[in-house]
Amino acid sequence: MSKMNKTIDPAVNYLLPLAKKAGLETAWDRYEAMQPQCGFGELGICCRICWKGPCRIDPFGNGPQRGVCGADAHTIVARNLSRMIVAGAAAHSEHGRHVALTLLEVGEGHAPAYQIKDEQKLRDIAEKLNLSPAGKDIKQVAKEVALASLEDFSRQKHSIPCNWAKETMSAERVDKLAKLGVMPHNIDAVITEIMGRTHVGCDADAVNVLLGGLKGALADYTGMYLSTELSDVLFGTPEPVVTAANLGVLKKDAVNIAVHGHNPLLSEIICDVALKMNEEAKKAGAKEGINIVGICCTGNEVMMRRGIPLATNYLSQELAIITGAVDAMVVDVQCIMPAITSLAECFHTQVITTMRENKITGATHIEFHEDSAFDSAKKIVEVAIDAFKRRDNRKVNIPDYKQTAIAGFSAEAIMAALSKVNAKDPLKPLIDNIVNGNIQGIALFAGCNNPQVTQDNNFITIAKELAKNNVLMLATGCGAGAFAKNGLMTQEATEAYAGDSLKAVLTAIGKAAGFNGPLPLVLHMGSCVDNTRAVKVAVAVADNLGVDLDKLPVVASAPEAMAEKAVAIGTWAVALGLPTHIGIVPQIMGSSVVAEFLTEKAKDLLGGYFIVETDPEKAADQLFTAIKERRKGLGI
């Protein structure tokens, strides 16, 4: 670890030595202190699912090869992986359920803080879900769409797939997945089923357990898809917006409120309320009023819908507090390090938890409910203003680093840009350029940061390599954060790094769409839950070409993956037919059966497969090879 650089983020590199000097601990310090990490855990061969254990398999073959119950390494690894997948699915789909329930409230007229911001999208969704919206009142449509979405959490008939899964994939893919028995019928039931079948003494056939995992991943896909689409209905479908990223977006003379987590239901209202409380902040001495910044995926949500700047991504969330300039860090769900409250004790920063089911010891808890959203948001902003008055300016160290970032490329925004080139058939310019090779393929970057590798480096290295090879790139989650902070979501990056033909296409589309130059090198598609936006574009291309996703030169990469959610996303990407790279060694290597299934057998079964490669340059090569293989298959 000591030889490896911790990060390529200049703001983090500026702050880490200051943190060290002040005796402040960060995730990197804790990671170092944790070395060496447990080898059994790393290989996935530690079983903790009952109290006869923990049992661990000797990977060298000298010691025990079975747990006390007789489960071997393959069963143990497959169970551990499937449980990770459904934990990810649970996190995403709780988010989705929350959004769907709010839409229902709006339809029933009970949630005054929320409106239907994108009526057309709501009607389009209703069409897609076969709800015949024509002539119906918009609130009625909202109710019907919400109920059809909630049906995906309650249907009991196994033979009927989830609405949001069935209606968003190609018919061929639905058929293939149904024949394999992995199409989800009910998100909650699938999560329960997998927890049940991985209980001690149940499913012990590793491949069958993995098929369960695939179903869990597709339940994750379903929950994510509906979450993104319904969020657009409530908060607006993102459109390109020019903003900024990295810790330099904090302001010395403003009340800085960092919104962190994932769920836009709260952060959107905080933004609305904060705008109205600017004068109160000024009265408290903040010359520039209130400055809202984002962290992690809440950051991506408000960045792409409102142009709110992104302060940082996952691994450097603590550094935001170490700037001494964050007055309140308001958190909702997922990817919030519990460490932030003890760190905040060294500053004036108020960490505010907002969800009953997500509290952190040491935080101030202001519970958020949709029906009283304005009141909680107001209270939160008041706490931030109050904290600002206690800010110790001697402790303020805002790194002078920020980059321009163009965000907001929803599937609809991409189609709108393409329609400026060809209004009748917007996909044609994209497809023509893929067919003629100007664009060799499409890569979706997703996932987290992980201290096992230099922060952001894998993302940037792979993207620069693929750019040279004329690959169009999309990004979400902390991958999007990495690109935004490091200047790859700019027109200048296209000029600097794109291969000639990619540059020409991005310039032609950019100019036609009014960008006065090329589109950015990497298109920001949103938060982690928004990965389905990329699927929407890919399925449209596949449908247009009359092929399934596993024939397209489209790949995915999570080069710094960390979370269970990332495991779930990667697995559904494989299930949908994509070659999917991970740059962190997954905790499955203790089972040859599981490793072989995911990296090889999956290819025969699904078309998609995992590529594990920790070296970013080699990973870029392998991703490009997969793209070329797909092109060859299409005869282009």
Ligand code: BF8
């Ligand atoms: O959902 S990319 S570290 S913040 S899990 Fe978390 Fe990973 Fe970031 Fe967003 Ni996704």
